[in-house]
Amino acid sequence: MTESADYHIKPIKQLLYLILVFLAFTLLANLLWLALVAILYGKNITDQLQGVSKGSPQEVINALKFFLALGTTIGMFLAPALYFSRFIVYNVDDYIKPTTKFSNLLLPLVFAIMIASLPVMEMLININAKLVLPEFLKGVERWMRQSEDETSRMVEAVLQTDTIAHLIVSMLIVAVLPAIGEEFMFRGCLQTIFGQWTGNKHAAIWITAFIFSAMHLQFFGFLPRLMLGALFGYMAAYSGSIWPGVWAHFLNNGAAVIATYLYQNKKSSIDPNSDHIFNYSTYIISFIIILFLFRIFKNVASGKRTIPEY
Secondary structure, X not given: OOXXXXXXXXXXXXXXXXXXXXXXXHHHHHHHHHHHHHHHHOOOHHHHOOOOOOOOOHHHHHHHHHHHHHHHHHHHHHHHHHHHHHHHOOOHHHHOOOOOXXXXXXXXXXXXXXXXXXXXXXXXXXXXXXXXXXXXXXXXHHHHHHHHHHHHHHHHHHOOOOOHHHHHHHHHHHHHHHHHHHHHHHHHHHHHHHHHHHOOHHHHHHHHHHHHHHOOOOHHHHHHHHXXXXXXXXXXXXXXXXXXXXXXXXXXXXXXHHHHHHHHOOOOOOOOOOOOOOOHHHXXXXXXXXXXXXXXXXXXXXXXXXXXXX
């Protein structure tokens, strides 16, 4: 790398370059997906994706899975992030943060944080679900709910996991690839750009988390996804590595896949789509535990004592 090559490009220009790379790779990946799907399943298969559900033909669901892996995760996030950091700013280390030089204690701490966050996430889901727009925006709200319902049907179709083979494929498409691709793009490239732009770590984390949540286009899951984006952002900022956030992202998505598999195959009575598992006391306790564990996470990441003093 040339001396401080990335700093010769202003953050606003970095963001514009990243957007251009994002659009270019998204277009290329989707064209490649269309070509491959036409070869594998026939060129009319894409017409059936509009109303895809768990009752759709298997080849339609397979085409959808292929789209999510290639057209979305790899095309929109992973490939653009790698290309931008390697060939635009010439600084993979500072932007992607692939270092593994962090305390081994951080990974079990991330696991504990994600478990502790479940009640808080449920609370945010319930708050988000009750939000209504003003009367003059009712048309927008109806569109948002229709979009949310369509996305839910697509997710149900992808998460049909009646065999171990389907479970492995679902884990790869829903948990492994998104955890890597989205973290490389958001907590890697975008958070670094906004950090340079604002000069404020917290602003960069929350701006990135807002964009992360908004880009999923699941409006009634905006608040919990915003919170997750912030959690992943602080993990990257405190540890100096992308991998604790990738691990947390994988745990969040993977838990949904496994819970769905267990419920669909009658190995668990807990409906993963239920939003009323915990109570208000649990929400408060959950929030306190998250703060406590994050304080320990920060201390361990910085090499300080593991238990904070108050």
